[in-house]
C-alpha cells in the first residue's frame with residue numbers, strides 16, 4: 001500500500017511535514033501545498049521556504065502547481081526542476097471561490113476544451129513527470145465522464161481523485177460510484193483521496209476497491225498523526241509521541257514566526273484537528289482557543305499532557 005500525505009495549504013507546510021516525518025513518518029510521498037505562480041514570476045516567501053530542498057530532506061516531496069496558464073506552469077516547473085524535483089502535481093481540485101472564479105483549481109474543470117489544450121501544451125514541453133489531483137467536476141459528478149477521457153490522452157504519472165464536486169467543498173460523502181467508474185475507465189494508476197480517517201475506513205475502501213493500492217490522506221492524519229504508521233501495521237500514537245510532535249512543531253513555529261498571535265494561530269489550527277484524540281480534549285481545546293499569550297498557552301498544554309491520555313482507537 002502506498003500512502004501519501006495530502007497537501008493542506010496553511011497547515012502541512014514544511015514545518016508540519018518535517019515534524020510528522022520526524023515523529024511518525026509512514027508516508028511514501030509528502031505533497032507540498034500549492035504554489036500559485038504570480039505575475040512577477042517568482043515564488044512567495046512561503047512557497048520558497050516550502051520547496052527548498054533543505055526543508056524536504058529524507059522524504060519524497062512533491063510540489064503542486066495551481067494555474068491555468070501554460071507559460072506559468074512551465075516556468076514554475078522549470079524552477080522546481082532546478083531545485084531537484086523530478087515530479088510536479090497539478091491542482092485541479094481547489095474549491096475556493098477566489099481560485100475557481102479565475103478558472104483555476106476545480107474551476108478549470110468547467111472548461112474541458114481549454115483544459116485539454118493546456119495539458120497538450122504542458123505535456124509536450126515539460127521535462128518533469130506530472131501527476132494530477134482532481135475533483136470530479138464543478139456541480140455534477142457526471143461531468144467526470146467528460147474530464148477523465150481528457151486525462152486519458154496524456155502520460156500522467158498518476159491521477160489522484162478526490163471524488164467530490166467543487167460546490168460540495170468538504171461536505172457530504174465522497175462519490176464512490178464515480179470513483180468506481182474511474183477505476184474502470186482510467187488509463188492511469190489511480191490514487192484515492194477523501195475521508196480516510198481510520199484503519200476501518202481503509203478496510204471499507206479496500207473491500208469495495210481491492211485494486212486501489214495508493215491512498216492520499218489529509219485531515220485524518222492531522223487528527224491522528226500515527227494513521228500512516230497504523231495503516232502499515234504499526235502501533236497507535238502514544239501520549240509521549242504526541243507531546244514530542246507538539247513540542248517539535250511549537251519550537252519550529254516559535255523560531256520561524258514572530259508574535260504570539262501568529263504562533264498561536266498556527267497552534268490553534270493544529271489543535272482544531274488534533275484535540276479529539278485526547279481524553280477531555282474538548283475542554284482543553286476551549287482553553288487553547290482563548291489563549292492570547294504563549295506563556296498561558298504553554299501552561300494549558302503542559303497540563304493536558306500531564307493529566308490526559310490518548311483515547312484508544
Ligand SMILES: Cc1cc2nc3c(=O)[nH]c(=O)nc-3n(C[C@H](O)[C@H](O)[C@H](O)COP(=O)(O)O)c2cc1C
Pocket residue numbers: 006007008009010011032033034064091093094133162193194195196216217218219220
Ligand atoms: C485547510 C485545507 C487546505 C487544503 N489545501 C490544499 C492544497 O494546497 N492543495 C490541494 O490539492 N488540496 C488541498 N486541500 C484538499 C486536501 O488535500 C484533500 O484533498 C482533502 O482534505 C480531502 O482529503 P481528506 O479527507 O483526507 O482530508 C486542502 C484541504 C483543506 C481542508
